[in-house]
Amino acid sequence: MTSLCSLPVARKNAVVALAGNPNTGKSTLFNALTGFRQRVGNYPGVTVEKKTGLLEHEGDGPRIEIIDLPGAYSLSATSADEAIVLDVLLGHKEGIAPPDLIVVVLDASNLSRNLFFASQLLEIGRPVVAALNMVDLAEAAGISIDAAVLSQGIGCKVVPVVATRQVGVTQLKQAIRDCLDTPASNRCPSFPECVCAELDGLNQSVRSNGAPATHPPRVQLLQTLLTPGGYHEQAMIRRCGRGLADELARRRHRIQEAGESIIEVEARIRYAWIDRVLDQAVTRTAPARRNRTEIADRWLTHRLFGLLIFLLAMGICFQSIYAWAAPVMNFIDGAFAMLGGALTAVMPAGALRSLAVDGVVAGVGAVLTFLPQILVLFLFLAILEDCGYMARAALLLDRWMGLLGLNGKSFIPLLSSFACAVPGIMATRTIEDRRDRLVTMLVAPLMSCSARLPVYVLLIGAFVPSVPLLGGLLDLRAATLLAMYAIGAGVAIPVAWLLKRTVLRGTPQPFLIELPTYKWPSPSTVLHRMYEQGRAFCTSAGTIIVAVAVVVWALGYYPHPASIAEEHDARRQAIVAAGAPEPGLSQQLDEIDRSEAGAYLRQSFLGRMGRWIEPLVTPLGWDWRIGTAAIASFPAREVVIATMGTIYNLGGDQDAASVSLREKLRSATWPDGRPVFNLAVALSLMVFFALCCQCGGTLAVIKRETRSWGWPLLTFTYMTALAYVGALATYQIAGRVM
Amino acid sequence: MNQPLPNLKRGQAGIIAGIDAAQPTAKRLADLGFVSGIRITMVRPGKPCIVRIDGRFVGLGASCQQIIRVVPN
Numbered sequence: 001m002t003s004l005c006s007l008p009v010a011r012k013n014a015v016v017a018l019a020g021n022p023n024t025g026k027s028t029l030f031n032a033l034t035g036f037r038q039r040v041g042n043y044p045g046v047t048v049e050k051k052t053g054l055l056e057h058e059g060d061g062p063r064i065e066i067i068d069l070p071g072a073y074s075l076s077a078t079s080a081d082e083a084i085v086l087d088v089l090l091g092h093k094e095g096i097a098p099p100d101l102i103v104v105v106l107d108a109s110n111l112s113r114n115l116f117f118a119s120q121l122l123e124i125g126r127p128v129v130a131a132l133n134m135v136d137l138a139e140a141a142g143i144s145i146d147a148a149v150l151s152q153g154i155g156c157k158v159v160p161v162v163a164t165r166q167v168g169v170t171q172l173k174q175a176i177r178d179c180l181d182t183p184a185s186n187r188c189p190s191f192p193e194c195v196c197a198e199l200d201g202l203n204q205s206v207r208s209n210g211a212p213a214t215h216p217p218r219v220q221l222l223q224t225l226l227t228p229g230g231y232h233e234q235a236m237i238r239r240c241g242r243g244l245a246d247e248l249a250r251r252r253h254r255i256q257e258a259g260e261s262i263i264e265v266e267a268r269i270r271y272a273w274i275d276r277v278l279d280q281a282v283t284r285t286a287p288a289r290r291n292r293t294e295i296a297d298r299w300l301t302h303r304l305f306g307l308l309i310f311l312l313a314m315g316i317c318f319q320s321i322y323a324w325a326a327p328v329m330n331f332i333d334g335a336f337a338m339l340g341g342a343l344t345a346v347m348p349a350g351a352l353r354s355l356a357v358d359g360v361v362a363g364v365g366a367v368l369t370f371l372p373q374i375l376v377l378f379l380f381l382a383i384l385e386d387c388g389y390m391a392r393a394a395l396l397l398d399r400w401m402g403l404l405g406l407n408g409k410s411f412i413p414l415l416s417s418f419a420c421a422v423p424g425i426m427a428t429r430t431i432e433d434r435r436d437r438l439v440t441m442l443v444a445p446l447m448s449c450s451a452r453l454p455v456y457v458l459l460i461g462a463f464v465p466s467v468p469l470l471g472g473l474l475d476l477r478a479a480t481l482l483a484m485y486a487i488g489a490g491v492a493i494p495v496a497w498l499l500k501r502t503v504l505r506g507t508p509q510p511f512l513i514e515l516p517t518y519k520w521p522s523p524s525t526v527l528h529r530m531y532e533q534g535r536a537f538c539t540s541a542g543t544i545i546v547a548v549a550v551v552v553w554a555l556g557y558y559p560h561p562a563s564i565a566e567e568h569d570a571r572r573q574a575i576v577a578a579g580a581p582e583p584g585l586s587q588q589l590d591e592i593d594r595s596e597a598g599a600y601l602r603q604s605f606l607g608r609m610g611r612w613i614e615p616l617v618t619p620l621g622w623d624w625r626i627g628t629a630a631i632a633s634f635p636a637r638e639v640v641i642a643t644m645g646t647i648y649n650l651g652g653d654q655d656a657a658s659v660s661l662r663e664k665l666r667s668a669t670w671p672d673g674r675p676v677f678n679l680a681v682a683l684s685l686m687v688f689f690a691l692c693c694q695c696g697g698t699l700a701v702i703k704r705e706t707r708s709w710g711w712p713l714l715t716f717t718y719m720t721a722l723a724y725v726g727a728l729a730t731y732q733i734a735g736r737v738m
Numbered sequence: 739m740n741q742p743l744p745n746l747k748r749g750q751a752g753i754i755a756g757i758d759a760a761q762p763t764a765k766r767l768a769d770l771g772f773v774s775g776i777r778i779t780m781v782r783p784g785k786p787c788i789v790r791i792d793g794r795f796v797g798l799g800a801s802c803q804q805i806i807r808v809v810p811n
């Protein structure tokens with residue numbers, strides 16, 4: 001068998017894969033084994049891409065690489081996600097060796113369904129170790145499992161663990177090392193005669209095709225035979241030619257003639273085997289009690305109350321983004337303003353001071369102010385994810401997703417896109433249907449991601465008055481914020497509808513989702529999620545945003561002709577010489593300072609570019625500075641705040657660094673002295689950001705997931721067009737109403 | 739007798755009598771434990787509904803419900 005590849009003594013490196021059903025704690029266990037911090041969450045489909053790390057262990061021995069895989073229910077592979085798992089486990093992935101050992105992670109509180117996949121994995125022929133995880137939950141539910149008996153029954157080593165508390169991890173590491181060279185002993189169930197005969201026949205005809213090294217294991221042929229239209233059938237037909245399709249049809253027909261159901265036979269045999277094994281290994285120490293999950297779900301999935309609770313949860317989230325983050329935000333804002341002021345005082349005037357104050361401090365400071373909001377948003381998302389609510393939200397919204405021609409499965413990727421579209425788009429892999437998956441991917445960037453939040457917060461804080469609504473329950477500002485989030489989601493409806501009826505026509509796909517039991521969110525998981533997002537945000541503020549801020553500063557500072565300074569110095573001297581009385585004198589001098597700064601900015605490369613695009617953005621109510629900032633943020637939208645910070649600092653008066661960006665926006669004027677910003681302009685800018693695809697990362701991930709340039713191009717075009725039209729309409733309407 | 743799953747009322751249990759094999763989701767349902775002879779309880783009827791099978795909860799959309807046939811208790 002496949003154990004031929006193992007060299008018992010001289011082994012240097014080994015690859016170990018963690019596989020199992022979704023939400024069984026594979027990533028938690030991966031983190032415990034490797035000391036890594038992989039993302040975990042209490043809903044199926046959190047891990048969407050495989051991750052690798054090294055097994056941490058003392059002493060010598062082989063270097064063991066661990067792979068964390070997405071969850072799968074069966075080797076039959078009905079989604080893109082499961083296909084990836086199989087490719088890795090069976091060694092079909094180009095350039096990746098098949099694992100030397102498979103750790104199958106079992107949820108002890110849910111053993112029967114978990115053992116279905118395990119029994120398939122045992123038949124691949126690789127060494128297998130079972131990690132019996134969540135024994136704490138099983139015990140709490142009154143289920144006691146005898147690991148030794150279970151091990152006897154399934155034919156591989158079984159190690160009880162509690163991944164969240166690192167219980168049993170040392171034993172698991174030992175078991176992995178011990179079993180690297182012992183293939184699983186075959187205790188697996190045998191199939192009825194008619195299935196075996198057809199399987200042997202299929203094996204013969206597949207063997208006559210392709211190199212011997214790539215012969216599929218028997219369990220894969222079984223899936224080919226018993227899953228009509230599945231991933232394996234397609235792969236095998238690609239390999240052996242169309243003739244195989246007819247052959248499969250004939251073989252299936254014969255199985256049916258013998259009185260077996262193609263669809264059910266595997267499940268029937270395996271579950272019967274599982275029942276026999278569990279009968280001996282499991283004892284119920286307490287009768288199954290009516291659990292909390294069922295009671296909670298009576299309300300949380302109620303057709304009316306469930307939706308109300310969902311909306312309420314969202315409302316609380318947005319309200320607290322304001323209430324909790326504002327004080328911290330003002331503090332950070334003040335600190336950076338002081339830093340700018342201090343630098344202005346100590347550094348000699350010139351290009352270097354301008355770079356430090358106007359470029360770096362103004363740019364980065366403007367962005368970092370929004371860290372508290374990002375943290376609060378992720379606090380909420382992480383809690384909802386970890387307690388198990390997300391799957392319910394998907395269930396509740398299945399109906400509404402049905403209006404778009406999608407199903408509830410698309411909801412979780414869309415909800416994750418409120419944090420960031422990149423993981424959201426990757427999470428679409430759990431959607432079985434290709435067209436549904438594409439539609440979800442194309443509308444995911446419309447969900448307001450956390451990078452848009454700073455723009456909303458800045459503009460709402462500056463231009464939307466604080467008015468209590470609904471008897472003080474919600475503030476007008478929070479309501480505006482909610483509206484901005486609703487716009488993206490609202491526009492996604494007709495877009496998805498249109499896509500489903502034109503380029504991606506297809507019938508709605510069946511909806512099938514496992515609802516995990518509720519649990520208290522783990523503080524460490526929640527804090528870790530916040531920390532990770534906060535760090536990612538600060539890293540981007542420290543790298544791409546600094547880079548763009550410096551480029552924008554340079555474009556806005558140079559060529560910096562001496563003639564402007566000469567002209568303004570002459571005016572200053574003239575006024576001083578005229579000897580006007582004091583308050584008037586310094587006012588006039590300030591006036592000249594401002595006009596000088598403005599003249600430099602107009603003369604700069606940025607100013608010239610800005611004037612060139614001005615006709616395009618005037619209908620939206622923007623001046624050239626806003627237009628430039630919006631264009632500079634096409635690679636990554638979070639840049640806009642830094643860009644505006646820099647532009648408005650450069651164009652402002654000398655000690656403007658001590659005034660916050662919000663104040664600067666309020667005092668910005670058109671050449672004729674009218675203020676640039678009012679509510680209508682702020683709304684139009686926010687709508688533009690809500691709808692526009694200003695994110696290189698999103699486009700790159702769509703390209704990677706679809707393996708084509710067409711889809712990212714379509715996304716970019718439709719979103720940019722929508723954003724322009726949306727901003728135009730907002731300004732024209734709001735300008736008239738107000 | 740043998741009826742489609744949505745006929746079960748809230749809290750009512752039944753035994754699965756079969757799955758309509760012509761549907762592409764049939765194999766997935768079977769692998770998840772929806773096989774003949776298994777007891778299934780309707781926890782929350784509707785579209786989608788929630789059923790309990792083997793101590794766990796699964797949400798099923800309209801088309802999944804239609805292909806499962808049950809004998810109510």
Ligand SMILES: Nc1nc2c(ncn2[C@@H]2O[C@H](COP(=O)(O)OP(=O)(O)OP(=O)(O)O)[C@@H](O)[C@H]2O)c(=O)[nH]1
Binds near residue numbers: 022024027039044162
């Ligand atoms: N009580 C308890 N909870 C656990 C244990 N192991 C993991 N969990 C929790 O189970 C949930 C799922 O854990 P993950 O590690 O994300 O599961 P996964 O198998 O990687 O899930 P997918 O990537 O979605 O397939 C998380 O909320 C964990 O905190 C355990 O031993 N005991």
Ligand SMILES: [Mg+2]
Binds near residue numbers: 026046047069070071
């Ligand atoms: Mg995971």
